[in-house]
Amino acid sequence: MNECERCVTLTTELQKDFIKKECYDKLFKQYTNLEKHFISLEVDNQLEQESFQRNNSFLQQSIPSFDQLFEINELKAQSQVKDTVIMKLKERIKSLSENLKEEKIKKELDEIETINIELDHRVTKLVTKNEHLKQIYKQLYDSIKSSCIRSKEQCDNLIKQVNIKSAKNSDLNASLQEKALVITALKDTLRKLKGKSEVDEAVTLHPIDPELLKIDVAPLAP
Secondary structure: OOHHHHHHHHHHHHHHHHHHHHHHHHEEEEEEHHHHHHHHHHHHHHHHHHHHHHHHHHHHHOOOOOHHHHOOOOOOOOHHHHHHHHHHHHHHHHHHHHHHHHHHHHHHHHHHHHHHHHHHHHHHHHHHHHHHHHHHHHHHHHHOOOOOOOOHHHHHHHHHHHHHHHHHHHHHHHHHHHHHHHOOOOOHHHHHHHHHHHHHHOOOOOOOOOOHOOOOOOOOOO
C-alpha cells in the first residue's frame, strides 16, 4: 500500500470515528438532559409530598375548607402526573442507555468484521503473489540448472577433444623426431661410404632441427 492509499484509509477511518463520536455525544447529551430533568422532577415531587404531608397533618387536626380541599386534590393530581412523568422518564432513560450500549456494541462488531474481511483479502492476495513468485523462482532455478548441466557437458566434450588432439600431436611429434633421427643416421652412413663432399652434392635434403618438430601440448584435466 502506497502513501496516498494510506492517507485515504486514515482519512476515511477518522471520518468514521468523528461521525460515531458526534452521534455518541448527541445521544449522551440527550441522556444527560433527561437525567437532569428527572432529578428536578424528583426534587419537585419530594417537595410536593412534604407539602402534602404537612397539609394532611394540618387537615387531620382541623376540618378543611372547600378551598383547602380543592388545593389538596389539585396537589394530589399534580403529584400523580409527576409520578407518571418520572416513570416515563425512567423508562426513556433506561431505553436510551440500552440502545446506546447495543448500538455501540453493534458498531464495534461491524467494524471488527470489516477489518477481518479486509485482512482476509490482503492475506489471499499475499498468498497468491507468493505462489506466483515461487513459480517464477522455480522456473529460473530449473533454467539455470539446465544451463549448468549443458555447460558442463560441453566443457567435458571440449576437454576430451583437446586431450585427443594433444595425444595425436604427441604421437606426431614422436614420429617426426624418429624420422629426423633416421635421416641423420642415413646421412652419417652416406658420408662414411662416399665422403662428405660427394654426399653434400648428391643429397638435396635439408636438415630438420629436432627442436622445431617438438609441439608442447599439455593435456587438459577434466
